[in-house]
Amino acid sequence: xxxxxxxPDRLKxxxxxxxxEVREAAPRLHAEAVAEAEAQGHPAPRKGxxxxxxxxxxxxxxxxxxxxxxxxxxxxxxxxxxxxLEVALEALGERLWTRIGREPSGDxxxxxxxxxxxxxxxxxxxINAGALVVCDVLVGLGPASRPxxxxxxxxxxxxxxxxxxxxxxxxxxxxxxxxxxxxxMLMAKHHGNLRHEVEAVMDAYVRQCAVALDxxxxxxxxxxxxHDDPQESRERGMAASARARRILAVMMLCGLYDxxxxxxxxxxxxxxxxxGGGILAVAPHRASIAVWSPALDAxxxxxxxxxxxxxxxxxxxxxxxGAARD
Ligand code: GLU
Numbered sequence: 001x002x003x004x005x006x007x008p009d010r011l012k013x014x015x016x017x018x019x020x021e022v023r024e025a026a027p028r029l030h031a032e033a034v035a036e037a038e039a040q041g042h043p044a045p046r047k048g049x050x051x052x053x054x055x056x057x058x059x060x061x062x063x064x065x066x067x068x069x070x071x072x073x074x075x076x077x078x079x080x081x082x083x084x085l086e087v088a089l090e091a092l093g094e095r096l097w098t099r100i101g102r103e104p105s106g107d108x109x110x111x112x113x114x115x116x117x118x119x120x121x122x123x124x125x126x127i128n129a130g131a132l133v134v135c136d137v138l139v140g141l142g143p144a145s146r147p148x149x150x151x152x153x154x155x156x157x158x159x160x161x162x163x164x165x166x167x168x169x170x171x172x173x174x175x176x177x178x179x180x181x182x183x184x185m186l187m188a189k190h191h192g193n194l195r196h197e198v199e200a201v202m203d204a205y206v207r208q209c210a211v212a213l214d215x216x217x218x219x220x221x222x223x224x225x226x227h228d229d230p231q232e233s234r235e236r237g238m239a240a241s242a243r244a245r246r247i248l249a250v251m252m253l254c255g256l257y258d259x260x261x262x263x264x265x266x267x268x269x270x271x272x273x274x275x276g277g278g279i280l281a282v283a284p285h286r287a288s289i290a291v292w293s294p295a296l297d298a299x300x301x302x303x304x305x306x307x308x309x310x311x312x313x314x315x316x317x318x319x320x321x322g323a324a325r326d
Contacts, residue, residue, distance in 0.1 A: 002060070002285060003285055003286055005059055005060065005061065005286050005287070006316065008059075008063045011059070011063070011065045012065050014312065014315050015055055015057065015065060015066065015067035015312070016067050017315065018055060018067065018308050018311045018312050018315065019053060019055065019067045019068040019308075021307075021308075021311050022053045022068075022293075022304050022307055022308045023053065025304075025307055026050040026051065026053070026304060027050070029050060029295075029304065029307065030045065030047055030050040033045040033050075033295060033297075033303065036298065045295055046295070049293070049294040049295040050293075050295050050303075052068075052069045052072065052292075052293055052294060053068045053069060053291070053292070053293040053305070053308060054066070054067070054068040054069035054070035054071070054072055054215040054290075054291065054292045055067055055068055055070060055215060055289070055290070055291045055292075055308055055312070056070045056214075056215035056216045056219040056289070056290050057219060057287045057288070057289050057312075058219040058220050058222070058223055058287060058288045058289075059286065059287045060226050060286060060287065064216055064219065064220065066215060066216050066219075069215075069292070069293075070214060070215040070216050070290075070292075071214050071215075071216065072214055072215075073165060073167075073212045073213060073214045073217075074212065074213070074214070074276040074278055074294070075167045075170045075209060075210050075211065075212050075274070075276040076209070076211050076212070076213055076218065076274050076276060076278055077170075077209045077275045077276040077278070078109065078126065078131070078209070078272065078273065078274040078275065078300075079218065079272050079273065079274040079276075079278055079279075079280050080151050080208035080209055080211055080274070081125060081126050081130075081131040081134070081208075081272065082126075082222075082225075082247060082251065082255075082280065083151045083154050083155055083221070084125075084131065084134045084135060084138060084150070084151050084208055085125045085126075085134055085247055086154065086224065086243065086244075086247060087138060087141075087150050087151065087154050088125075088134045088137040088138060089246070089247070090240075090243065091137065091141055092137060096134075096137065099121065099133050099137075099193055100121065100124065100125050100130045100133050100134065101118070101121060101123045101124055101130075102124050102125070102249075102250050102254070103123050103124060103253070103254075104123070104124065104253045104254050104260055104261075105123040105124060105127050105254065105258070106258055107127070108257065108258060109126075109127050109128055109257045109258075109300060110127075110128045110180050110181070110184070111129075112129070112180070112183055112184055112187060114127075115129045115184060115187045115188065116187060119191050120187060120188045120189075120191020120192065120193040121191070121193060122188070123254075124253075124254040125250065125254075126250065126251075126254045126255060126272065127254070128180075128181055128184055129187075129188065131205065132181060132184055132185050132188065132194075132201055132205055133188055133193060133194065135201045135204040135205045135208070136185075136188075136193075136194050136195055136196055136201050138150045138151070138204055139195075139196045139200050139201055140195060140196065147203070148203050148204040148207045148208075149207065150204070150208075151204075151207070151208035151211065152164050152166070152207070152211060155211060155213070155221045158220060158221045158222075158223055159213075159217055159221055160220075161217075164211055164212075165211075165212040165213075166207065166210050166211060166212065167210045167211075167212045168210065170206075170209065170210040170212075170276075171206050171209070171210035174205075174206040174209055174210065175202060175203075175206045178202055178206065181202065182198055182202065185198045185201055185202070186198065209274075213278075215290040215291065217290075218278055218280055218290035218292075219280075219287075219288050219290040220288070221280075221288075222282060222288035222289075222290065223288050224240065224244060225244045225247060225270075225282045225288060226244070226282065226283075226284065226285060226286065226287065226288055227240070227241035227244035227245055227248075227285070248270040248282055248284060249270070251270035251271055251272050251282070252264060252269075252270040252320075255270060255271045255272040255273065256272075256273050256279075256299070256301050256306075257273065257300050257301060258299050259297070259299040259301050259306075263301070263306060266310045267281070267306070267309045267310050267313045267319070268313055268318075268319030268320055268321045269281040269289070269309065269313055269318060269319065269320060270282050270284075270320070271309065273300065273301045273302060273305070275296060275300050276292075276294075277292050277293055277294035277295070277296065277302045277305065278290060278291070278292045278302065278305070279291050279301070279302055279305045279306070279309060281309050283316070283320075284320065286318060287318075289309065289312065291304075291305040291308045291309055292305060293305050293308070
């Protein structure tokens with residue numbers, strides 16, 4: 001039996017209320033961020049970043065409902081790791097897990113310490129080390145519509161669009177400032193877990209990070225994770241719906257950097273965030289959800305984005321841990 005889903009009009013009014021709630025809370029969250037930055041000697045967060053928040057929901061019935069700044073494009077950054085994982089899992093099936101684990105790391109997303117401890121087998125596909133090994137798999141899959149465009153092609157198919165914007169500035173600066181990522185790849189290579197040239201994998205990685213979507217596009221791009229589409233469930237290696245269920249499990253445990261536990265506690269939805277300020281969350285069998293707001297917390301998660309998802313989960317009872325009954 002399918003779980004209940006609000007009608008689009010009702011959903012729109014829920015999203016408008018979420019936006020209102022987030023806007024009301026924004027000055028308090030800004031003040032908290034300023035205090036944190038002062039205590040740690042970091043530059044003060046920009047007030048303007050707390051003025052922008054967007055949310056979009058794509059439902060299993062194909063309705064796309066949105067509110068706030070849902071039409072502002074941003075680089076999806078690490079959210080691309082979900083799409084890359086889907087493409088690699090579809091190609092390799094369970095064999096992928098001989099090269100990458102699926103345990104939360106507890107270390108920052110770009111940490112190299114754990115990779116040394118684990119002898120070149122990254123703890124999960126959503127920390128950078130793991131995402132780079134996934135990109136190594138993608139590079140080995142042969143040409144996409146252009147070299148390195150496996151993720152771009154996948155996103156285009158999900159959204160049903162011919163063209164997807166790439167934030168070329170982000171692509172160039174991630175390549176230029178990517179020496180830590182290169183180090184991760186060299187460590188993996190040292191342990192025999194990287195098959196291609198470091199720069200070839202780097203090209204694929206920075207390109208997928210630079211895919212630019214707005215909340216409406218991102219919510220649609222996550223539709224395959226609802227695992228409710230009979231057409232998607234045709235057998236191709238591992239069935240699409242079985243794959244989605246497994247990817248959601250990894251998202252729940254590893255999707256919000258080292259803030260995944262707090263997010264599960266507050267929101268209760270599998271999700272993946274990126275330093276572009278976006279978060280893709282999924283209410284299984286119901287909807288794919290995207291939020292965006294550029295101010296990040298210390299772990300790299302969107303401050304208003306997390307709050308917005310917390311508000312949405314509470315108002316819809318979409319937490320995978322069940323409805324609140326108090
Ligand atoms: N391009 C970023 C990096 O690898 C992605 C960061 C992120 O969104 O977590 O450093």
